Amino acid sequence: MIKASDAVRAQRTNTRGLILEAIRTRGPISRGELAEATGLTAATMTNVVRRLLEDGLVLETGRGESTGGKRRVLLEVDAGARFGVGIQLGFGSTVLVVSNMWGAVVGRSRMAGIGRAHPDEYIERLAIGLLDLIDSLGLDRDLVVGAGVAVPGSFDGFRQSPDTQELLEAWASFPLQDRLVEYTAVDAVAECEAIAAAIGERWSGAVADSEAFAVILMEDAIGVGAVLQGRTLRGAHGHAGDLGHMLIDPAGPSCTCGARGCLVAVAGPAASLRRYSSAVGRQVSAARLNAAAVAGDPVAVSALAPSVNAFATAAASMTDMLDLERIVLAGTGFGSAMSLFITGIQTALDERSRRRGRPPVIVQASVSVRDAPALGAAALVLHEEMIGVGMPPGIVAAR
Incomplete structure (x- = not known):
């Protein structure tokens, strides 16, 4: 033959x-x-x-x-022909979703995040949570084609503690995919969380008409997944997208990375909270700050404004460099203040486009703000099964 x-x-x-x-x-x-x-x-x-x-x-x-x-x-x-599990690893919490062939979430659970757990200890707990979720939905495990794991692009969550160097080294060398397969007998693939979020947006159809778009993800860290003409940008060593450490203000606050004025130090949720708590004289939650800002409280708006402006600066730089058509915001870090970030970034980009005679850039929220990386991770394994490649059509790994 x-x-x-x-x-x-x-x-x-x-x-x-x-x-x-x-x-x-x-x-x-x-x-x-x-x-x-x-x-x-x-x-x-x-x-x-x-x-x-x-x-x-x-x-x-x-x-x-x-x-x-x-x-x-x-x-x-056939929506129920196959299912994929998407996992978004986080330091505070980890999200698991089960997606069907249409990309709809049929099950979701949340469990404790990485915290300061050793990799082996944590992956064993994660495996139990994954199998419990599948079983709770009454799914035949044979129809679950795999688990995609969206991992943080940087370990800023660990760097907030000075005594966690050993954990950093343990996670950096840990064979996550192999261990998850060993514990669950479910095929696994890992992807950077910001890139997974971009894949999730493409899979959902929300950016189907865009050849050049970027997803800015704010969770424990701040990352960006950029897609140009169907190719994800990864860089020479796979470290592209660490937006949190883009220099915004050389004279700005110190960052956990040792530099000053990084985006995460100027604009991350912790920075906004410090400004607001200092102004009101007491510690408050991010949820309360965001709610107050949306309601128009001048002190809250003033505390959040430097973050909005810093994100607008970062978005403008990315748009100029990559000639983007669309920017999508995702992640729990934006909270209920998402609309303020969208308006602030859109206003800045519109003004910049008019001055330079460039086409407008659309700024929008993710179709699944809190679960975008997990949905993208599930899309990876579903497309592996459906098509034989790990990226949705129109999304290929850049070489």
Whole structure:
């Protein structure tokens, strides 16, 4: 028997992925509409769709209106054919979601974060939480294709404590994926949380019309996942996106990294809280600060303004460098003050675009502000199963 070459197999995989993604995002859709949408021949379409039906990934769900002949059979992805788990590791808390083939969250849980736990101890607890979530939903474990883990781009959460160097070193060398597979028998893949958030936005369809966009994620750290012409930017050593340590103010407050005036030191939630607590003479929560600022309290607005302005500066720099069309804000760090950040950043970018004669840049909140990295992590494993590659169509790892 003559075996297909690697190039032929890759082409078949890409064709399968193209058709399956078209069905997922446009369905219910007929074969004729698929051929028109993808530019593939009717013969190719028939063969691929037949295999997708045999694999149980696609369903024939009814018939569309007649266009003069026989009514068209409609296709759509079977939402419950496969499931993916997305995990967002955090220092304060860790979020787990289960997503179906449509990208809808069918289950969610939250557990204690990394804190100061040793990797082995924590991954054992995480594995129990993952399997408990799957079982609580009554899912057949064989239908769970894998777990994607969104990991912090930097370990600023550890650096806040001076005596955690040993933990930093332990996590830096820890084989997270291997251990998770060992404890759960579920395939696992790890991704930087900001890049995972960007993948989650693409998977949801919220930025489908943007060739150049960035997701700014504020959690324990501040990161950015940027996508240009379908390629995620990772840098020479995989460290691209550490937005929290972009220099904003050389004379600004000291940062845990040893520098001064980094974005996280000027604009992170802790910085806003310090300004507000100092002004009102007592310690308050981030939730209370954000609520007061949204309500128009002048002291709260004044405390939050340097953070909004710093993010606007960072967004403007990114837009100039990368020629972005869209900026998405995600993460629990923005809290209920998300609208203030969006308005402040949008106003600054609009003014900059007018002065320079550039097209406007859209600033928006994530479709899933608190779970964007976890959803993106789930999308990675679902696309691995659906298509044979770990990135959604239009998102490929930059080399």
